[in-house]
Amino acid sequence: MDKSKLSLELYKKVYLIRKSEETIIKYYMDDDMKTPVHLSVGEEAIAAGVCHATGKDDQIYGTYRNHGIYLARTGETDNFFGELYGKKTGMAKGKAGSMHMFCPECNFLGTSAIVATCIPLGLGGAFAKKYKKEKGLSFVFFGDGALEEGAFWESLNFACLHKLPIIFVCEDNGLAIHSHIKDRQSFKSITDIVSKFGCNVFKEKSTDPEVIHNLTLEAIKKQKENGKPCFMHLKYYRYLEHVGINQDFKFGYRSEDEFKKWLKVDPVNLQRKKLLKIGFSEKEIKKVETEIDKQIDKSVELAEKAPFPDCEEVLTDVYS
């Protein structure tokens, strides 16, 4: 029953992410969440699969496209929606917004809207672990676009040189905003290259959260074995526009057909079907879903009602 418990836990995570994003979509046009959102719809298997494999001592760093990993890691939605609504109850009192989700209590230590900037940050987290001889790994999430920034290559070299306890997680959706990877990158296989820096490499294009989860466990094991950093290259499909809540197939830079193919293996559906297959009843699943729905509804309500930060807050927290 351990295996089926895992399946359920992963389903809870992908469902929480999907439902949270749908909730944002539902209310976004009310113009109360005044913060650019880069939604994780389509990416749930990676967020859930990887984060579920992390332990208390592990750290997480990411990009502006961080809702998935934030929710998978923390499970909480009160601060999350509080922050989206720009309220005092947000984890940064509204100062951060969608692009800078943050939760030190959960070792979720930094996300950023400048491409590739959190990679060095995660490097520093890994360095600190090694320096202090502490347990745990630093997980750094970034998109395929980050591979083009010098900071990535500098960080990769340093991590491998010092054998830092770090897992690079490249979430490759083949796009940087609207531009295709083939118009941006001259190399065919990033894992081939990265392995030559002395990194353990893993790649996968499954949308099955369990597959990603197992791969992550494998990566963690490998890291412990040989002390080398790991690089996970994970493909997925971005369902929506780069920033915002809409589909954008009408602009013609990518085809809806491709989307339809990926939709057939939608991570949330996939995992739900799996639950049914391994013996969960529709009712049991619904119950879990309803609980999550309620959690989110409550969080949204709280966020809506919560006060904004005081005006003086503009000048606090600049310095310690």
Add this chain to the structure above:
Amino acid sequence: MDKSKLSLELYKKVYLIRKSEETIIKYYMDDDMKTPVHLSVGEEAIAAGVCHATGKDDQIYGTYRNHGIYLARTGETDNFFGELYGKKTGMAKGKAGSMHMFCPECNFLGTSAIVATCIPLGLGGAFAKKYKKEKGLSFVFFGDGALEEGAFWESLNFACLHKLPIIFVCEDNGLAIHSHIKDRQSFKSITDIVSKFGCNVFKEKSTDPEVIHNLTLEAIKKQKENGKPCFMHLKYYRYLEHVGINQDFKFGYRSEDEFKKWLKVDPVNLQRKKLLKIGFSEKEIKKVETEIDKQIDKSVELAEKAPFPDCEEVLTDVYS
């Protein structure tokens, strides 16, 4: 006799470089050349071998360690010493100094004292060639240290993506100032990695200018054949301290024994012996050398006598 002419030409180039550097060493303590020098002693085979293979339409970009390539490319020493002495007769009226040697007339288009900064510049030169459908290649020289800067990786990717007419020349002396490559780089073979970006790769550790020259011709040919950029990885030994005119074995960061091994295959000696072997007489060689000696002496004299730029020059050339 074509082959022996080539040998002679290459000898002239390595001798010119060696002798010029020795001349700097000789006079440097007079404190008239007030400019930090990063000498090319030991590197002559690369400078001569590569530059001798370049044609009029080719362009050259480099680093602060540029004396070798400057002299090999231009053959001139008047502006060279003028610039070292900070005089009006320098190619930049003394504004540039040793670290910024420059000669647009010879398509020697930029050298810089910030590591890796001329790589993107050379990329732009190659881009301009492609854009204007002009003949020629852009040759960009840099040290092993530059491989650690993000700018290198960004440039490599762009060059390969756009199949630009560019030859990357990595002059690997295993050192960045006093630090060893193994303490800075996690990868074993840069050519293995670079080839995966879609670059033609070449590597060599010979100190024979003819070997380097032939390899360069091969690279140029290959570039013309498949349109891909080339990357040449060339090893050499830096005889002197990083900046300045002295030997520095006493500081213990590298062993004199290693130097002695390399000295056995000193590029200038090697080429000279070759000339003798293929039939040049000691006298013929001496004659060539004396001519170069005279050229250098004359240039030094001119430079010493030349006036400094006028004080108002400090504010000219900031804008066009």
Add this chain to the structure above:
Amino acid sequence: MRKITFQEALNEAMIQEMERDKNIFVYGLDVTDHKRIFGSCKNILEKFGKDRCFITPLSEDAMTGMGLGAAINGLRPIHIHQRVDFLVLAMNQLTNMVSIHRYMSGGKVKVPLVIRAIVGRGWGQSSQHSKSMHSIFAHIPGLKVVLPTTPSDAKGLLISAIRDDNPVIFLEHRWLYFTEGEVPEEPTPIPLEEPNILQSGDDITIVATSWMNVEALKAAEVLAKRGVSIEVVDPRTIAPLNDKLIIDSVNKTGHCIVADNDWIHCGFGAELAARISEKCFNDLKSPVNRIGFAQAPCPTTRPLENEFYPNAVNIIREIEKKLELETTDLSREEFYSWEKRFKGPF
């Protein structure tokens, strides 16, 4: 004269210049997608093809050096960034290469490179999508820095920037993209290094940059009804700065407020205040005051964003203090509100 928007003006300038000179090309992230840099790159790909208009990898540093290399080889690159914040990735090339290359060559090369970047604001752009930092670029000798305010300036100054043989950093405020104004159809360059008197007045001079000119003009309009006559001067090119018109204006009015669209500390506003205080020493009737961003990173949530940015009301209150006027009742005035124009997300 026909009216067009700021964004159309930028677009027209680029297209007309590219028609004139085939050495001009446009590149940067997103310049060919359907959004076309908020419309400013419309039709360029279609008209000039992908050799002259193309996207790049996410490599701001190398792409800037690439532009420099192309510029010294006879091309005239226009490099575009969706935000000024991305330009700091190229700070090494800008300060150590682009700005010095001509000087270090003893004047032998020219660097006709234009870098356009957009100053983001509002609706949660937050600290990484809202910086202007023009003083930082202006501090570096060898760079020219231009901040257009009106659609006419957008076109005329961009044409001049493109024709200039020096590196020009051209910073466009996101909100100005919506503004409309009269713009000549012909390509008519407006010389760099000439401030612009946006409105004449006698009682006080407001020297403002970029969006702050909109706020200053509004303040002037409101106070005009109360009989206060305000002169609004836009330096437009902040490096090198030709301050003659500014100094003349302050010598005339005797009072000056500097309203810079940036942080105050070590900002361009400091440069203005320092120059004006020195050069108008004998004619100043009150000290030069500065208005600018709160000295903090830009926060996301709206109430704090509102606090972060100065506006027409702040200017009005500052003028009242300065000229010892009564507090104006502003309850019936309508001020610019971005609720109307800019709902984000970007």
Add this chain to the structure above:
Amino acid sequence: MRKITFQEALNEAMIQEMERDKNIFVYGLDVTDHKRIFGSCKNILEKFGKDRCFITPLSEDAMTGMGLGAAINGLRPIHIHQRVDFLVLAMNQLTNMVSIHRYMSGGKVKVPLVIRAIVGRGWGQSSQHSKSMHSIFAHIPGLKVVLPTTPSDAKGLLISAIRDDNPVIFLEHRWLYFTEGEVPEEPTPIPLEEPNILQSGDDITIVATSWMNVEALKAAEVLAKRGVSIEVVDPRTIAPLNDKLIIDSVNKTGHCIVADNDWIHCGFGAELAARISEKCFNDLKSPVNRIGFAQAPCPTTRPLENEFYPNAVNIIREIEKKLELETTDLSREEFYSWEKRFKGPF
């Protein structure tokens, strides 16, 4: 009190602090080689081992972000650069990450990160090894910027910087490394955000930064013999700037010259001049004048280098003009000449 050099003072501060707190580590290019960053890192490797003192690849950008990551995880990194010019490679991390991380976390994290960098000068350092650009860093909220002048400040301020929970950029002038002065043996922090009156006087205030204080003190010494009493004030920490002592001084003397070790346009000198002109408006008897680098990249050849840098003579001449004094005969004065100390090459 025993006298030591500036460079020894820096070294002592680091060693004493590292003995106190094992979370402090030192990293950067060349920190472990035999030159030890002009001696300032002497014995650190030997005393604390290579885990706490190590060199890095040539990767300034990533290494800065690495420091930030380490800092928010409880370490206290000291990152060292041989030149400020190399720091611009990390401008993205500095402006987009290091400076905002605390704010964006709603105050939940601390960023105890020290970045030391050396301001090069002279003997052909040229345009890429001579920049200071402190106004650029000071412009960004969230960063602290410190420019020590005396050996005692070098030690006391560096200790405070290391103990500070904020990112501190600590800029050390190459030539100051040679200066000697009294420095307490005990680790004695000097609070950041307190200017220092280097010399008291009544007739005029010189506010100077870094090396320019040496020139200002020389000017004061020369003119003292002619009965002119000069107050020299060193702001030391330029961001955030506590200007009280400066304002008090100028209110007292009524005259002020700002001598900043940087370019004038949009420099820290502008900030000083703007503040002083505003806050001392009623007491200023003459406008605040600014002295700084020539507005050009730094040239290599000595005669142009001489033109590029301002010195004590420029300050003296400016004071004479201001106070309407006769031109002093300086033929018998001995001014600082770097022929004696700094022969290069680096």
